[in-house]
Amino acid sequence: MPTSRLEAFSDGVLAIIITIMVLELRPPEGPTLEDLGDVSTGFLTYLLSFVYIGIYWNNHHHMFQLVTRVNGAVLWANLDLLFWLSLYPFTTAWMDETGLARTPVIVYGINLFAAGAAYYLLQIAIKRAEGPDGVFRQALGRDLKGKISPPLYLVGILAAAWVSVSLAMVFYAVVAAIWLVPDRRMESFVARHASTV
């Protein structure tokens, strides 16, 4: 089964998630700069979630460059990832409307963690669909970022629970920053692979 429709559907869902979040951004109550300031938390959490969805789209894009065929397990692992990502507007809005209260910030962190875990399961499903000699397995390499993200999310969640929500937000932002550097493994692998073929 080729990957084109899976990619198109994922692009569609991610495009909608990324833009649906702006619908949760209510326009300020009044016409002044202070009114705009009142919604600045919403703006920053929107920005963070936008960057996260952008990262997932970007990595999804890089990953499926190397995938040539998918099976039912990959389709469902992909839908699982999309499910957790589709909850970002919901958890982002809750966090925002409560002014970054403790529980919503923890729940947001759990959502980030669950999406990260779903991405990890998707990688495993692709590796299995490919068999032991697949190029994806080689291109993935050590997957350092993929391995340090879940502990960082957990530290953020614990920070929200016992220290402060601000510290938690810092950890969540740090993970995003780590991923903002594009996935050069894939890119360089594609380049090398293309040149040897």
Added chain:
Amino acid sequence: MPTSRLEAFSDGVLAIIITIMVLELRPPEGPTLEDLGDVSTGFLTYLLSFVYIGIYWNNHHHMFQLVTRVNGAVLWANLDLLFWLSLYPFTTAWMDETGLARTPVIVYGINLFAAGAAYYLLQIAIKRAEGPDGVFRQALGRDLKGKISPPLYLVGILAAAWVSVSLAMVFYAVVAAIWLVPDRRMESFVARHASTV
């Protein structure tokens, strides 16, 4: 007429339906876990409808792997399916906002049934467009799942009307579980067909 634009349009509509439902998920009123608990019904109904749309997308994807050309009747049968699926956010939200009241649960079941019937009509339209020797007809085979789903929906609807809404929800979830197993008929047929060509 090739199938690419029909697939792209269907992907678009399904991607939007699946993500629009999360818009109906209102963030909890307050910042506590109890507040989150108050919206858990909404979360579970969202999950069920998400899985249903995912199943339709998945089977639609498998089905159109085997379809090479469409006519006007197939286009309209497809739009009929999309119409019923587009009502899922509406019926899901009604069921959720009334805390799973009897009538909304029945109406949700009717919506599931109507979408199933529309999918069945779409299969018939494709078979007719293909003629008696089409590969789709062979790949479809006995279509066991397609045949037992409508009775199960009906049993769920009757259960909601005369027994309890919880039992109805169990039946609705069982149909989803049956379909969660990917459609191996199509997959294996594609594999066999590809290897003989």
Added chain:
Amino acid sequence: MPTSRLEAFSDGVLAIIITIMVLELRPPEGPTLEDLGDVSTGFLTYLLSFVYIGIYWNNHHHMFQLVTRVNGAVLWANLDLLFWLSLYPFTTAWMDETGLARTPVIVYGINLFAAGAAYYLLQIAIKRAEGPDGVFRQALGRDLKGKISPPLYLVGILAAAWVSVSLAMVFYAVVAAIWLVPDRRMESFVARHASTV
């Protein structure tokens, strides 16, 4: 300039319009069948607008089967069409929320008329981009449906203004019914054209 991205973008916008309208369908206030009955006007106007968008997508699909290249004028004529179609959720919601009051029904008719006119302009832009020998011009033929729709919309608008809104809705539905028959001209032309090439 090839037509693929124009088609993809139009598919995206039409897919969103068709599903956004369901967001305007508010779930009934209470859990009974009477509550559902209270929103039945909304359901019927949603159905009508869904069918209209489906018709435009269908004809757009057929039309661009025959178009091989586009220029800036076609891009803008297409955006003009999408603009008027994007107002359907707005005018449909107004008509619905006022219980089919006179002015909203007239404005809805004007919206239908404007979209029809935009489609007509798009056809002209395509014919100009193609030059006098284009296949599109031949396939279009007499364009009977395209010619009788605007007068029927106007009659509907006048009926709303001076007779009754119900009569107007009948005219609007009749135009939809006329178009529901797929555009066999294009289909048969594609078939003939394909067989001669």
Added chain:
Amino acid sequence: MPTSRLEAFSDGVLAIIITIMVLELRPPEGPTLEDLGDVSTGFLTYLLSFVYIGIYWNNHHHMFQLVTRVNGAVLWANLDLLFWLSLYPFTTAWMDETGLARTPVIVYGINLFAAGAAYYLLQIAIKRAEGPDGVFRQALGRDLKGKISPPLYLVGILAAAWVSVSLAMVFYAVVAAIWLVPDRRMESFVARHASTV
């Protein structure tokens, strides 16, 4: 890395932005023409933002006709552009709900300016990805429109701050009008380039 998925994702996001704005257009409160008149500001600002998104889509479309491969920097520059464009529904709604108050009109202008700057950065990223001999660099030429738009936005912002919001809206509309003429540079370059190859 080919450009197809970047184009598809951008099309998806732009299609959603352009149609999401209509969701902010609340139907009039009552059924009369006066009620419709009350929302005419919203209609006009919707029209302006629709035209702006249409322009960006159009130019994006033309630009990527000439781009054959992208790297991570281009992907992120593109996401940056989409981020600013995704705020249009938000700033448009604020401007509209406050009846074109001074601060919202300034913020809308800043949003227009930021999107214009993001588009400029995207052009630079593409040029760098291409190397000194790329066709895109040649096709872009002097980029007169790209150079005069930012000063015009700034003049509009200053006009809103010190003169009148109406004058600011005129400047914003003038920039849109300048861009409404399709980007003939690219179109003619594609034509010439295609004929020499």
